[in-house]
Structure formats: structure tokens, C-alpha cells
Amino acid sequence: MLKKTATKNDDVKQIICIKWGTKYGAHYANKLYGMVSRNITPPFRFICFTDDPTDVRPEIECQELPPLDVTMPTNTLGKWPKSRLWGEKLGDVTGVVLFLDLDVVIVDSLDPFFEYGEPDDVILSYNPSNPLERLGQTSCFRFKVGSLVSLQEKFKSDPQGIADKYRFEQRFVTRNVPGGVKLFPKKWVAHFRRKCRQPFPLNYFKAPKIPKGARIIIFPGGLYPTNAINGQYTSKSADNALDHLKQIKDPKNLKHPLRHLRHFILPVGWVKENWKE
Template sequence: MPIDSKTTDNENIKQIICIKWGAKYGADYANKLYGMVSRNITPPFRFVCFTDDTTDVRSEIECQELPPLDITMPTNTMGKWPKSRLWGEKLGDLTGNVLFLDLDVIVVDSLDPFFEYGKPDDTVLSYNPSNPLERLGQTSCFRFQVGSLTSLQEKFKADPQGIADKYRFEQRFVTRNAPGGVKLFPKAWVAHFRRKCRQPFPLNYFKTPKIPKGASIIIFPGDLNPTDAISGRYHPNAADNIKDHLKKIKEPKNLKSPLRHLRHFILPVNWVEKYWKE
């Protein structure tokens, strides 16, 4: 069970935060994330959701207003720049160390080590396998001290579109500019679903994606999310069976890169449904 934040020192508890804005993710994502966290953490803990809509959010979740950030967000960029709201001097009523989780992650094992790794004042990101030649962090899961990233927010506020155009993704901006640099959690702890869980071609047509050894969190960057994985779709508009997927290879865009299309197929992933629940 979560603790009463009014009577407990934040330095002695584990604090998990998420952010929910707009209509892309409903309350069910926050509710399921809370459920997974509560089953995979040693109390006491707090779970805080910064959001602009508290409708149907379960009562155990502490909902707080989105941190203010009076800027125009960048357009035509792939990064999740609204996360910059978390970089300010203040973060609701939180102080100390916090672990941020994207709403669409799957928690499959204990989160305790994420609070024990490194020093308390370290900024620690997940390892990003998408650019193996670049030491790049991933912000789907990262830990930081409230207020320690204020300089990042100030740089971003000064030129939001310019920063987004230069760095493309907010995790690259954080990796390159966090005060004192960043550390990375051990590679095995956080697994990228598309790159570490799904089977390589042609095994993707015969074997389901797997949970890599040592993983505690599965992240879903890009268009493929947990609901797609459960139904066996590589993205929301993809086919959910082999026959229809193979038929789509005749489409002009897929004829240009047939191997890419063949690789982009997954079988339904039952273990995602097993873990991804309230």
C-alpha cells in the first residue's frame, strides 16, 4: 500500500512519478501502471501522476496538476517534449529522489534496485539500444533529484523548437546536457520491446516475443504499445495474423522494402496481458 505523504519523510520512501496529458492515454494506463508498481516494490512508496484529467483514475494514485511551463511545445518532432515539465525547480509537493516511468511500460520484476543504484543525487537513465554507437540514455524510465534539472528546463524554454530540431529526442538532450552528466542503469534491467523482446525474422512468425533475462521493465518506444503486443500487431494499423500481414507486402510502400515488412510482424504476446493489469 502507498503511504501517507503528509506524515512520512520523502527521503525515506520510494517515489514513482508519471505524466499524463491529452487524450492519447486514458486513465486505464495510469491505473495499470500503479498496479504493476505496487506488486513489484517494497513499501513504503508514493505513486504520483501529474495530469490534466483525473477522470477514472484509481484513488490510490496521488494526482497532481501538470507542472506549469508557459511555452509553445515543438512541432513535427518525435521526442516527448512535454516531459520537460518535470525538469523544473519544483515538482508538485515532491522533494528528493524520484523514478519516472512512461505510462505504457510493463513492470515484470522488482523496482527496488532502481532506487539503490548509484548515488542518490545521480541522474540515471535507461540504456538506449537504438543507437549502439552513441552513449544515449532513454527517458521511458529514469531517476533524478527534484530540481536538479532546472538548467535543462531553462535552456529548453529559451528556444524550444531550436532544441527539438537539434536534438530530435528529449532523451538525447537530457543525456548531453544534464548537470554533472548522466549514468545509465544496467542494460539488462530495462528492455526495449521491439529491439530486445521480439524474435528476429523469420522466427517472428513461429515464436512469440520473450522477456529478456534480467529485465524488470519493458518499454514500448514508437508506435507499438502494449495493446498492440497483446493482439499481435506491430503497430495500430498492422494486421494481427500472418495471412493478412503477408498480403500487405504487395502494397507499394512495402514493395520498396519487403524485408522490412516481413520483419515487422509479431505473434500475440500473452505475457504482456499477464503483467499489464490493475
């Protein structure tokens, strides 16, 4: 059930993303904008904080990466450059924002993400990776600009130490937001590998599905929308069942044959239909 509306109907819904380095090209931001525009009730803003606005579509407001004078942690799994978004100021953006990772796939309306909770709430999506730990996921989360300053200050004091302790920035956010975080309903944001894939042996006969109630599909762990479209578990995986089965002869796969058999997906048409400009 939705809680008290966090934004008024006439407020501009603000979507933000961050793009740095070369891992994600402009087409990721462009496709994300396309999905947002098809799944939100206007008015809305879409802001991309980036170090390279080349080829980003004109509807997207490109702003410089927020300054953060620290050496980012190394040899860590977390996406710590997201800490740039935690400052007192965020370009010319104020108020409530919904952050989305560049590689998510939107399959239903985003409006409820702006209606859930109170404007001052920090709300993360549910992370299913550690079911015994109340852990949020920062692939999709909502906050008010300036509300996470204490997190940024703590991170700045010892970036590598914080990363070593918490490993993932989402765990750091979950544990350290003043007053605690809230979580969006579990079904709204679905983990592709955990919630969409078919179990073995159905994965060889049925394509991954959209879970009931899902609005956003996230792709952690090296499986990207392009892989799902091609029917690959990773970028190095076979894109057909016969070649995948042949790979079981590889010594590393022989050690864990069932895991290898489970790690196969058929091409996913609904990802291709939604992940476009």
C-alpha cells in the same frame, strides 16, 4: 553489481508519471500503478501529474501539471512536455523520484532502481537505438527534484531551437545534465522491438520473449502494449500471419519485402499477464 544504496530502506520510494492530452487514457495510469504495486517493496508513493484526473484510481496521487509558460515544439519526435518535470519544484514532491512512461510494462522488481548509484545522480536507462552514441532513454529515469533546473531554463530560452537541434528530449537530457548522467544496467530496461521480438522467420512461430534480466519493457515507435497483446506490429498491422503475408502485395511493402516479413509478431501472453490493474 549494485552500487552504494541511493535510498535508505525506510525511505518512501517515489514513482512519478505524467499524463497530458487525450492520447493516453486513465487506464494507462491505472495499469501502471497496478504493475508498480506488485513489483515494489513498500512504502511507496505513486504520483501522476495530469491535466485530467477523471477515472484515475484513488490510490494514485493526482497533482496538477507543473507550470511551464512556453510554447511546446512542433513537428518533433521528442516528448518535450516532460520538461515540466525539470523545475525547481514538483508539486509537493521532494527528494529522489523514478519517472516511468505510461506505456511501459513492468516484469520484475523496481527496488534496484532505487538502490543503484547515489541520491544526487541523474540516471537514465540505456538507449539501444544509437549504439555508437552514449544515449540515455527517458522512458525510465531517476533524478532528485530540482536537479534539472538548468535544463529547464535552457529549454525555456528557445524551445523550438532546442528541439530542432536535439530532436529527442532524451538526447537533450543526456548531453546537458550538470556533471553528466549515469545509465542503469543495460539489461534492466529492454526495448520491445529490439530485444523481445523473434528474428525472421522465427517471428511466425514463436512469440516475443522477456529478455534475461529485464525488469521493465519499453514500447517506443508506435508499438504499444495493446498491439503486443493482439499480435500487431502497429495498430494498423494484421493480427494474424495469413493476412500479414497477403499485405506484402501492397506496393509499399513490395519495395521492402523482407522488412515487411520481419514486422510481424504473434500475440504476447506475458504482456497481457503483466499489463493490468
